[in-house]
Every structure is written in structure tokens, then in C-alpha cells.
Amino acid sequence: MPDSLSSSKSQMKITTCSVDKGPPDANGKSMSLLINPAELSLSRKTDYGGCVPMGDTGSGKKFSKVQPDTLDFSTVFDGTGAVPIPANIELPQDVDDQLQMLSDVVYKYDSEEHEPNVVQILWGRLMFYGRLTTFNIEYSLFRPNGVALRAKATMSFDRYKNPQETALEANKLSPDLSHAVVVKDGDTLPLLCHRIYGDSRYYVDVARFNGLHAFRALKPGLLLHFPPLG
Template sequence: MLSVSAQRTPLKITACEDNNGQIRSLGRSVSLLINPAQLVHERRTCFSSAKPMGDVASGRQFSHMPPGKLSFTVVLDGTGAVPKPALSLLPDDVDGQIQALGDIIYDYKGVSHQPCIVEILWGRMLFTGRLTSFNVTYTLFKPGGAPLRATAALAFDSYTSRKKSQLKAARSSPDLSHHVEVQSGDTLPLLCERIYGDSRYYADVARFNGLRNFRELPPGTRLHFPPLE
């Protein structure tokens, strides 16, 4: 959990789109009147529930990494007691503030057939994600029922473009095929350790590539590392 104290710079949420793997601003954003008192940034790893027969406490195999999560609560104020930041475009009333916030993070966009990707910027933190929940609680009203203050609990899943995810997986996953150009100082066991996490596959890789002398790998040699089965 990441606790962040209030700062003069307001938290800013910008509507974005995925343009062929590049996150691009749509030119629309909203800055909060009151910064959150706390942010929760969750990261998890998941492991397989299956255990090999005869396993003796070796631990479960890694399965996948779900998207990171960011959650925080926003205070929306229409009493006029909270001064608006310079150049703030937020409406004065609570309903207007909720609508302005929802237009950035929640409203369905016909062109992309989904709500916007958003970038959340505060201090040194930059989180790219998509909204998963938007719960508003009204806490103060005018005599006629119009809200004067509300809190909005927001939660987001992190977003990475499919293109970037595929490139990242191709660099790191032992379940995918790899083509590597040998650099000075590389050895086959070292490359196997780097790609598969286990140097013992060097003999299999040598046979797969038809190497007769795997102990000397000339720089520039192209090797194919097949996926693990």
C-alpha cells in the first residue's frame, strides 16, 4: 500500500487511446479539487494449483501475472469551501463534477467500443489503466436534495497494449520461441539460463541447432531456442 500526503499539485486523469501500441492522449483531462489521502497500488503473481505427482514441497509453478490495480477515493465538493486550482475546468456543483469525471473514465466511446484508457498522474506516479469500478456516495445535501458533497471510490486495472505485451513476452517467456545473436562472452549454458531459467538445456539446444562444438560460440552466430514443452 502506497500512502501519499496531500500536495498542491492536483491529481490529473487524462483520457487516452491505444494507437497501434502507443498510448496517446485524446486531449481531455480532469484535475481533482481535493487530492486523495491514500492510494492503494496492488501487484500480484499467480501460481498453478496443480502439483506434480511425487512433489515434495518444491513449490507451485508460476502461472501468470494479472494486471496491477490502483484504487483511491475522490472527494467532490460543491459547498464552495474548497478553492479551485488555477485553470481548473471542473464545474462548481457536485453533479457536474461527477459528470466531468465520468466522461473521462467511464463513458462508453463508440469509436473504440469501450471506455477510454486513462493515464493517472500525481507527483512521480504515472499509472496507465482502465476503470473497473466507480462508486459514488453522497454525504451532504441542500434542503431541496441537491448534493453538496460526495465521495467517489475509483478502481483501475493497469493497461498494457497487446503489441507491447507480445514484445515483452517474446523477450522473456520460456514458452515462446527465441532467436538470439551470440555476443562476445556468451556461452550456451549462460544463454539457456537467461532464456529458460535453467542452464541444463544447453545440450538440447546444441542438438536442435546442429552445433558440434557448443563450447565455442563465435559472436554473430544466430541460434534458435525452441519453446519448452
């Protein structure tokens, strides 16, 4: 992941992926949005199973599983010409054609798997692989003949996990999975790297990934992300 991003504007790009049995490969149909989302929502949920035992003093229910991440956002489609289409984006002028192009990428069933495509959503530092779960369109402006001039599409995606990732999750300390760790008193970055990766030498990469400048003295309560080894 780059340390700094270019100040030039980038459009959110959604691309269909082939998955087979390995990681998703973004090599299919794609669409760049004319208007980037104003807001993004990334949700994570952890399930706990069983009942709280009688007389429990605060330990609560036992961990069960982590639900797939959910990504939600909205984008506006404009056919009035008020928002010029950049030269580097292939996008029809008509709103209904733009929506059909989006539908072909995120909603249209894969002909072989008979289920919605796995897509890559790429924007800035965001790279999310998922399947569409919700697709809602609201029209807000029309020509006198009823042709739509503006519409808002709201979408929700569940993160896609390939079989390899699912198998790795059986070993929750695997270095091939992402980890989120809350720093405790006495923790050091080399110690945490040794615990997760089996090698303390990755502390420089983890510090860079988390944007840490003074990482020799970690504050308890700090949330750190440990990316998978690649």
C-alpha cells in the same frame, strides 16, 4: 524520472488516451481533481497454474502469468465552497456537474471501440495507464432541496497493456519491460544490468531510479526495479 520533486502542490490529473496499436497517448479529455486522494492502493497479483505434485518438497505450483496491476483510490467532490477551486483548474462548482465531468473521462464508452476509455492517471511520480473497473459514488451532504453538496467517488483501474507490451512479455528478459529483482548474495548492480539489459553500463541509471546512494555493496533481499530502456 526526476531525482527530486517540486514542493508545490500538484493535483491528480486523469486524461483519456488514444491507443491504436502503440503506446497510449494522453491527448483527450482531462480532469484535475479538486481534492487529491488521501491514500492510493497499487495491487499486483501473480498466477500459478496446475496442481502441486504429490511429494513436492516446497517448489510449489509453476508460474503461469502476471495479472494486470490494479490501482484503487477515492476522492472527495465538494460544492460548499469550503475548498476553493484553484485558478489553474477548470471545474464546475456543482457536485453533480463535477461527477459528470469525471464520468465523461473515466466511464463514458469510447464511440469507436465501444468500451471504456484508456486513461492516464498522473500525480507526482505516479503515471498509470488503465481502464476503469469499479466506480462507486457516496453522497454525504445535501441542500434542503436535495442537491448534493459533497460526494466521495471510489475508483478502481486495471493497468492497460497494449499489443506491443503483450508481445514483448513472451520474452520475459526483454529490456523493453520493467523488471523487479530480489538481490541475492554475490549480486552486483553491473552484473544485474548485464543480465537484464545486456549492458552493465546502465548501473548508474538503475541506481538513480531506485534512489541508491551506496550501490557497490548490495544487501541480499533488497528489491530493485529495472525500468524499460527508453
